[in-house]
Amino acid sequence: MRKKITQNKKTVLTRLTSFLIAGSIIVAPICAVHATPTATQKNSSASTKTTQTIRKGSSTSAKTAQTTHKGSSASAKTTPAVKKGSSASAKTTQTTKKSSQASSKSSLTKITISAAGDCTLGSDIKSPASVNFYAKYREKKNPSYFLKKVKPIFKRDDMTLVNFEGTLTNRTTRAPKTFAFKGNASYLKILQKGSVESVSFANNHCRDYGVGSYRDTIKTFRKQKMPFASYGKTTIYKTKGKKIGMVAVNGLDGVSSSKNYIKSGLHKLKKQKADLIIVSMHCGIERTYTPNADQKTLAHYAIDHGANLVLGHHPHVLQGIEKYKSAYIVYSLANFCFGGNTNPPDKDTMIYQQTFVFQNDKLKKTNRIKIIPCSVSSSSGINNYQPTPATGKKATKIIQRVNRYSKSLGKVSFGKNGKIRSY
Numbered sequence: 001m002r003k004k005i006t007q008n009k010k011t012v013l014t015r016l017t018s019f020l021i022a023g024s025i026i027v028a029p030i031c032a033v034h035a036t037p038t039a040t041q042k043n044s045s046a047s048t049k050t051t052q053t054i055r056k057g058s059s060t061s062a063k064t065a066q067t068t069h070k071g072s073s074a075s076a077k078t079t080p081a082v083k084k085g086s087s088a089s090a091k092t093t094q095t096t097k098k099s100s101q102a103s104s105k106s107s108l109t110k111i112t113i114s115a116a117g118d119c120t121l122g123s124d125i126k127s128p129a130s131v132n133f134y135a136k137y138r139e140k141k142n143p144s145y146f147l148k149k150v151k152p153i154f155k156r157d158d159m160t161l162v163n164f165e166g167t168l169t170n171r172t173t174r175a176p177k178t179f180a181f182k183g184n185a186s187y188l189k190i191l192q193k194g195s196v197e198s199v200s201f202a203n204n205h206c207r208d209y210g211v212g213s214y215r216d217t218i219k220t221f222r223k224q225k226m227p228f229a230s231y232g233k234t235t236i237y238k239t240k241g242k243k244i245g246m247v248a249v250n251g252l253d254g255v256s257s258s259k260n261y262i263k264s265g266l267h268k269l270k271k272q273k274a275d276l277i278i279v280s281m282h283c284g285i286e287r288t289y290t291p292n293a294d295q296k297t298l299a300h301y302a303i304d305h306g307a308n309l310v311l312g313h314h315p316h317v318l319q320g321i322e323k324y325k326s327a328y329i330v331y332s333l334a335n336f337c338f339g340g341n342t343n344p345p346d347k348d349t350m351i352y353q354q355t356f357v358f359q360n361d362k363l364k365k366t367n368r369i370k371i372i373p374c375s376v377s378s379s380s381g382i383n384n385y386q387p388t389p390a391t392g393k394k395a396t397k398i399i400q401r402v403n404r405y406s407k408s409l410g411k412v413s414f415g416k417n418g419k420i421r422s423y
């Protein structure tokens with residue numbers, strides 16, 4: 001029912017894991033190249049740019065959507081490769097979905113956010129041609145295949161946010177790194193068909209085919225009206241009359257530059273009267289189940305400066321959840337629809353869901369949280385790039401893992417049904 005409308009110096013530290021499957025070596029890349037921001041990104045603070053995505057509607061069926069791309073107010077920053085002739089000027093698009101009344105006169109507004117981890121729509125061109133993401137896309141001939149199993153979950157929320165890890169580009173100048181990801185611009189449909197409403201785009205793979213590939217990807221987000229947050233570019237997504245502001249930083253670039261992006265992003269979003277602010281943070285160490293000092297520092301900093309939720313990624317595996325002050329930190333959402341690895345050894349992942357409740361426009365202190373255990377693949381022996389909710393013992397095992405990882409971070413733990421039971 002919901003469709004969204006809108007709105008190097010490199011440190012190479014790579015690991016290679018090989019898997020022997022059916023007699024063929026499958027190279028399983030994990031993202032491990034840490035790129036520093038390039039000239040286009042520098043000095044975030046003064047120049048945050050915000051895109052606004054508005055999706056009005058209220059009750060479950062009211063769907064009047066409106067999209068406004070606003071050029072940022074005071075600090076007009078020219079964005080690379082913007083829509084024809086509109087660069088600095090505001091562009092407004094309005095789209096109306098089937099409207100209906102939402103006249104429940106309640107002063108309570110509930111906003112449910114679903115968050116999932118790394119979505120790499122594409123592959124490394126060196127990955128095994130018979131089983132990589134490109135092959136699957138060609139085989140299925142249908143972008144809906146990929147998120148089919150989780151769409152029923154994403155469809156029922158008010159906004160789904162994932163980490164977009166890779167590029168959408170036709171460029172052939174692959175960055176000199178062990179793993180570089182790219183996909184065709186049309187792959188963005190995978191997210192749109194899967195009811196994903198927004199992406200974070202600040203990570204160590206968003207320039208895998210050069211700065212141009214970063215711009216190409218953003219151009220595609222804009223063209224396809226996919227709200228995104230990326231370094232100094234913040235975004236606002238509107239639903240049920242509330243503004244959800246988003247900031248995305250890459251902590252691998254350094255804690256202090258990320259703090260600057262967070263601080264300036266939050267400042268900007270508050271000025272724009274965001275009702276809720278989510279900070280996405282790409283940080284930590286791959287394949288570790290415990291957050292490192294940088295993750296903690298950045299997450300706490302974001303909440304100290306007004307973030308209502310911090311979503312982490314980069315370790316590729318699950319980490320724990322912490323309650324800090326009255327907000328939550330999900331340190332690592334793991335992989336999700338991940339074309340970066342043809343067979344990750346740890347396929348456990350989750351969808352984190354939180355419902356924020358507003359009473360008379362004021363955000364109430366609630367703890368309505370649920371984790372939905374999933375696998376990155378609907379096949380256990382290989383990655384078929386189709387994340388799937390886990391059931392039975394497998395689901396229990398994933399919840400227990402999250403509980404175990406959360407233990408050292410505080411009191412957060414989840415019951416068998418995935419609902420939070422202590423915090």
Ligand SMILES: [Zn+2]
Nearest residue numbers: 031203204314
């Ligand atoms: Zn990463």
